[in-house]
Amino acid sequence: MATVTVEGFPVRTEFSYDLTHHMWVEELGGERVRVGMDALGLETSGTLAHLMMVEVGTEVARGEPFGSLEAEKYVGPLVAPLSGTVLAVNADAVASPSLVQSDPYGAGWMVELSASDLEGERSGLVSGDEIVTRFAQKVTEYRLEGVLAE
């Protein structure tokens, strides 16, 4: 397990990322993957107040919402980084959204999926050496946008 800090934000380098929607993917073996939101996506949303997620058994398509996140002044979709069927929903995170912010890459995971096209869709995610560079670019973008505290 490798966590590095990029511009003040923790990043797990063994995960893959959809950095447009700030979702991470951990491959658990076979087609099973775990999905959550990265620390930068959470920071720019504000303090989480509510999480809603689809039910187990729901089929989701890559790029489509599997739930929504609501903060004090923001509401937005949780976007699936891969297509698949929802195998599990983290009920603890739904009950206590603060868990997602305190441990985004661990206990704050959101759903587990059986990915329907892992081989085909994996290439759309950012992984390996590219993670740190791309993550740093997003931090710069958000600083310019004014959504990060100074």
Next chain:
Amino acid sequence: MTTTTTPRRLLPLVEPEDRRESPDWVRISMASALALRMRSGRFARPFEFGGINLLLNYASGCRSDCSYCGLARTRPGTYEDKSFIRVEWPLVRTDELVGRMARYEDRLTRLCISMVTHGRAFPDTVEITERIRARVSTPLSILVAPPTLDRNRLEIFKAAGVDMIGIGLDAVTEDLFRHHRTDVPSGGGLSWEQYWEVVDAARDVFGPWKVNCHTLVGLGETDEDMIDLFCRLAERQIFSYLFSFNPEPDSRLGDRPKAPLHRWRRIQLARHLIEDEGFGRDRFRFDDDGNLVAILGPVDDDVVERAVASGIPFMTNGCPGPSGEPGCTRPFGSYRPSEPVRDYPWPPTPDDLRRIREEMRLWEVYPPAVERRR
């Protein structure tokens, strides 16, 4: 041999929460914290926001115990942990805040200090006003705590550079005021008469359209009560600022539902017609229970439809910015981001207007032109 060592006493590195009081510390709205980049986050819909709201902070809290307020004395929890208007108000150093205001002054539209009912509220508000005025020229309002004030103190506010005064009447009739704010479990109640004395004094000191009364829809008032007050205030060139009751969890009114959306929209429209289009009390009809049943617009000039189409009646009522534009817009102040917008902090888009028309069901109280001419 056993030795006992006395632990070395260290000075605290961080000032304890209970010492972080005004005037050196203030709370700010979460929207203000985002605008001044004191907190990370974004709004559900991007828009220009520059209305900064400050709230005095005391460890002993507000002395009032209003039934609907997050800061009420008998609401469970310590004052430090209490939310206000349902969300956290970050506690910040006043001087750091003023520095941020100065840095971002070009995008600020209105500043407002909210007093609380506390013995130190008046001198501390003057002190904070002076610190702001020394570095920032954005128009500054004060939402006053009438029990701490008299005419002389209002004059001191004006001399310090305050241009508008708000009075949080909230309850629009004397009976409702007594029920929610005077006959309260703790802290001593507030006085309807005293609130109006301060309204009168503020109107004298600050002049026409420089005073506003906050009115809260959903405390048990009728439409007629609301519209009567709008008319009385407009006659005196005092603004009515509308707020939608939003139940504060664990407050005495924590289980009370909000006003239905159709009612809220019609009241927004009525307030606009009275204040901006000169409608009088005789333009509105009510049933025996005080519900609005008809708006009587001129037959040959569809001012009501024009007002709706402009979207302006449904925008946040608040003190203006330097050029008269909406300055204090309180985004998501009385609704969650996932709920229908109650008062729009941005000009409503065509999609917003379509939704507003559906929510308002105006045809029930204002039939189409063809039917009105019959």
